Amino acid sequence: MTIKEIAQLCGVSRGTVDRVLNHRGKVKPETEALILRTIHRMGYTKNIAGKALTVKKNAPVFGALVSSEGNPFFDEVIAGFRKAEEELVDYGVTVLLKTMRGYDVGRQLALIDELTEAGMTVLVVQPINDERIEERIRQLAEKGIPTITVNTDIENSCRLCYVGSDYPSGGETAAGVMRMVTRGQANLGIVTGVSTLLGHVQRLEGFERHLKEICPDIRVVDRVSAMDDMEHSYRMTLEMLRRHPEIDTLFVTASGTYGTCRAVIELGYEKTIRIVAFDNVPSTVEMMRRGLVRAVVCQQPFLQGYQAIRAAFDILLTGTTKQGEQIIMENQIKILENL
Amino acid sequence: MTIKEIAQLCGVSRGTVDRVLNHRGKVKPETEALILRTIHRMGYTKNIAGKALTVKKNAPVFGALVSSEGNPFFDEVIAGFRKAEEELVDYGVTVLLKTMRGYDVGRQLALIDELTEAGMTVLVVQPINDERIEERIRQLAEKGIPTITVNTDIENSCRLCYVGSDYPSGGETAAGVMRMVTRGQANLGIVTGVSTLLGHVQRLEGFERHLKEICPDIRVVDRVSAMDDMEHSYRMTLEMLRRHPEIDTLFVTASGTYGTCRAVIELGYEKTIRIVAFDNVPSTVEMMRRGLVRAVVCQQPFLQGYQAIRAAFDILLTGTTKQGEQIIMENQIKILENL
DNA sequence: CTGAAAGCGCTTACAG
DNA sequence: CTGAAAGCGCTTACAG
Numbered sequence: 156m157t158i159k160e161i162a163q164l165c166g167v168s169r170g171t172v173d174r175v176l177n178h179r180g181k182v183k184p185e186t187e188a189l190i191l192r193t194i195h196r197m198g199y200t201k202n203i204a205g206k207a208l209t210v211k212k213n214a215p216v217f218g219a220l221v222s223s224e225g226n227p228f229f230d231e232v233i234a235g236f237r238k239a240e241e242e243l244v245d246y247g248v249t250v251l252l253k254t255m256r257g258y259d260v261g262r263q264l265a266l267i268d269e270l271t272e273a274g275m276t277v278l279v280v281q282p283i284n285d286e287r288i289e290e291r292i293r294q295l296a297e298k299g300i301p302t303i304t305v306n307t308d309i310e311n312s313c314r315l316c317y318v319g320s321d322y323p324s325g326g327e328t329a330a331g332v333m334r335m336v337t338r339g340q341a342n343l344g345i346v347t348g349v350s351t352l353l354g355h356v357q358r359l360e361g362f363e364r365h366l367k368e369i370c371p372d373i374r375v376v377d378r379v380s381a382m383d384d385m386e387h388s389y390r391m392t393l394e395m396l397r398r399h400p401e402i403d404t405l406f407v408t409a410s411g412t413y414g415t416c417r418a419v420i421e422l423g424y425e426k427t428i429r430i431v432a433f434d435n436v437p438s439t440v441e442m443m444r445r446g447l448v449r450a451v452v453c454q455q456p457f458l459q460g461y462q463a464i465r466a467a468f469d470i471l472l473t474g475t476t477k478q479g480e481q482i483i484m485e486n487q488i489k490i491l492e493n494l
Numbered sequence: 495m496t497i498k499e500i501a502q503l504c505g506v507s508r509g510t511v512d513r514v515l516n517h518r519g520k521v522k523p524e525t526e527a528l529i530l531r532t533i534h535r536m537g538y539t540k541n542i543a544g545k546a547l548t549v550k551k552n553a554p555v556f557g558a559l560v561s562s563e564g565n566p567f568f569d570e571v572i573a574g575f576r577k578a579e580e581e582l583v584d585y586g587v588t589v590l591l592k593t594m595r596g597y598d599v600g601r602q603l604a605l606i607d608e609l610t611e612a613g614m615t616v617l618v619v620q621p622i623n624d625e626r627i628e629e630r631i632r633q634l635a636e637k638g639i640p641t642i643t644v645n646t647d648i649e650n651s652c653r654l655c656y657v658g659s660d661y662p663s664g665g666e667t668a669a670g671v672m673r674m675v676t677r678g679q680a681n682l683g684i685v686t687g688v689s690t691l692l693g694h695v696q697r698l699e700g701f702e703r704h705l706k707e708i709c710p711d712i713r714v715v716d717r718v719s720a721m722d723d724m725e726h727s728y729r730m731t732l733e734m735l736r737r738h739p740e741i742d743t744l745f746v747t748a749s750g751t752y753g754t755c756r757a758v759i760e761l762g763y764e765k766t767i768r769i770v771a772f773d774n775v776p777s778t779v780e781m782m783r784r785g786l787v788r789a790v791v792c793q794q795p796f797l798q799g800y801q802a803i804r805a806a807f808d809i810l811l812t813g814t815t816k817q818g819e820q821i822i823m824e825n826q827i828k829i830l831e832n833l
Numbered sequence: 834c835t836g837a838a839a840g841c842g843c844t845t846a847c848a849g
Numbered sequence: 850c851t852g853a854a855a856g857c858g859c860t861t862a863c864a865g
Contacts, residue, residue: 157857157858157859158858158859158860159858159859167835167836168835168836168837169836169837169858169859169860170835170836170837170860170861171834171835171836173859173860173861174834174835176859177860181834181835182834182835183834183835186834186835201858201859202550202584202857202858202859203584203858203859204543204546204547204549204550204584204585204857204858204859205547205841205857205858205859205860206858206859206860207543207546207547207841207858207859208543208544208546208547208840208841208842208843208857208858208859208860209840209841209858209859209860209861210543210841210859210860211541211543211841211842212840212841212860212861242816245541245542245543245842246543324831324832325832327831327832328829328831328832330831331829331830331831331832332829332831335674335675335788335789335829336674338677365831449674450674452832477581485826485832486831486832487824487826487827487832488826488827488828488829488832489827490667490670490671490674490827491670492663492666492667492669492670492704492825493663493664493666493667493670493791493824493825493826493827496841496842496843497842497843497844498842498843506851506852507851507852507853508842508843508844508852508853509844509845509851509852509853510850510851510852512843512844512845513850513851515843516844519850520850520851521850521851522850522851525850525851540842540843541841541842541843542842542843543841543842543843544841544842544843544844544857545842545843545844546842546843546857547841547842547843547844547856547857547858547859548842548843548844548845548856548857549843549844549857550857550858551844551845551856551857584858834865835864835865836863836864836865837863837864837865838861838862838863838864839860839861839862839863840859840860840861840862841858841859841860841861842857843856843857844855844856844857845854845855845856845857846854846855846856847852847853847854847855848851848852848853848854849850849851849852849853
């Protein structure tokens with residue numbers, strides 16, 4: 156079934172069928188109804204190979220925006236963007252990347268606007284969970300610019316698709332790892348992430364809930380926040396360990412593992428404290444080799460970036476993401492051997 | 495840069511450029527040289543979007559062949575085949591699947607021949623590591639039918655690409671998991687796989703070598719072979735455990751985990767024996783829920799199947815696999831929480 | 834509101 | 850050995 160055949164069946168031109176298919180309007184209601192009926196009856200679906208060839212003429216620009224500055228986790232996400240971009244050169248696709256540091260809503264809004272000015276056709280963003288961002292995504296949608304959230308999602312928004320990990324399950328996985336590492340006996344200190352990132356909150360909840368269930372003998376001694384910042388993480392861990400020298404195990408919810416490790420080493424606890432963390436970024440890998448970090452839970456950052464851009468391309472070709480509105484990475488447990 | 499532009503620069507028709515690009519011959523040597531030089535100078539590469547549209551007319555058939563019968567691991571690989579096939583309908587691609595039971599070389603050869611008769615343009619096969627298979631792959635290559643090996647590779651062959659896991663590293667990962675599970679103290683029984691499958695051999699070697707290094711106190715008490723068969727695995731484990739009641743830990747190198755578990759349960763060792771195995775097939779998951787299997791190392795079977803078909807398609811479009819001659823899956827550690 | 838034509842980049846008969 | 854034309858399926862001006 157092709158557009159041509161549909162056109163013949165309806166006694167109209169291919170142009171008219173195209174107008175109906177892409178809701179360009181300017182078609183007599185009766186004609187439109189006939190065409191829609193025929194499309195439905197024949198089970199017609201647009202052939203993406205044909206569509207792909209026409210995409211090239213528009214040279215579509217995908218806007219990408221992540222808080223990657225000072226956070227090496229995102230190096231991999233960005234590498235995934237670039238890999239997908241490379242695969243799409245033949246379709247004339249470009250990825251316009253903007254980065255920021257930290258989680259300031261005003262800054263994120265400003266960068267989204269810059270991308271809009273630059274003429275992006277799809278937005279790929281790691282959104283702050285704030286209603287002003289949600290509102291901007293809605294406005295973009297009204298303009299015909301769909302949004303894909305990557306790495307972390309935003310509640311109640313009209314984003315077309317989320318590409319990232321399942322945070323609650325990631326937290327539970329970390330709890331399971333904690334059981335293997337501690338044998339169910341520990342005085343635990345927790346270093347949390349950023350409270351305005353939905354994922355970080357869900358991950359911590361998942362961890363604590365499941366840990367209570369499977370390791371009732373692990374005592375959570377204290378919690379501090381690293382704010383996704385190395386220095387902050389270092390200082391807060393230092394203070395926590397001074398307050399509670401009985402802590403023998405640490406759980407780092409988000410980034411900042413290196414800072415936490417520095418504090419542990421400085422206090423001379425390297426041989427006695429065990430750490431479970433997230434993501435195999437280079438500095439964490441270093442600490443794994445040193446034996447301080449026993450295991451990490453990973454969320455396939457490269458694949459997140461790659462799939463987000465591919466999903467944007469799917470939207471271009473088909474109007475929707477073929478994978479549905481969520482593309483969820485697996486939580487992987489990594490130890491030294493399978494890094 | 496398009497074919498059209500190259501043609502203009504050389505003062506020939508697009509057809510002639512096409513003949514050179516695809517080595518169809520029948521071009522005057524001087525003309526060919528000129529065209530090749532121009533292509534090189536301009537850095538021309540074929541646009542896959544254009545090529546894709548012409549693929550449809552040929553309705554290419556990919557032949558797929560795996561020893562999936564009686565081995566549920568391959569259900570996922572096949573699901574990956576199907577998923578990729580679905581994505582390629584618009585290009586007229588079909589996957590013709592043949593399955594077999596066990597690892598008989600004659601049978602594998604016969605099925606490859608059936609696929610050839612059926613007109614396959616690319617072969618995707620889980621090859622037995624035997625020189626007769628290697629020879630057949632060579633013959634196919636001479637006929638212009640490239641081969642992709644999936645799940646396990648074959649030595650010295652001229653297959654274009656291998657899609658599967660890194661077995662030595664998978665074995666090492668299992669050793670690392672073993673350390674976490676046992677704390678470095680165990681009387682270990684090993685249930686091995688199939689000796690004519692390259693991957694199984696490499697995995698076992700990787701495991702034993704690394705285990706000796708990181709857990710010198712783990713004693714390997716005995717080894718038996720499961721031959722990738724449930725029943726066999728059951729009987730061999732039973733005998734091994736009767737011979738060596740001191741065994742408190744089992745390592746299952748390949749499939750057959752369920753048989754091993756049945757033997758353990760039957761002997762009343764369910765509460766005392768710990769098992770590390772491979773692949774989260776349903777029956778193994780059941781044993782994980784029961785607490786008998788503590789952790790498994792997985793090799794992304796779905797992705798293996800998916801990527802193998804995608805690689806076949808890449809070959810169709812570009813003549814090579816863009817990912818190089820090996821597409822290697824990650825070894826993932828799975829526990830109950832991240833299944 | 835609608836159709837005819839040209840185009841995206843590559844390939845395939847066909848004619849010479 | 851080579852070129853001109855038609856085609857894969859969709860979209861885009863343009864003319865009416």
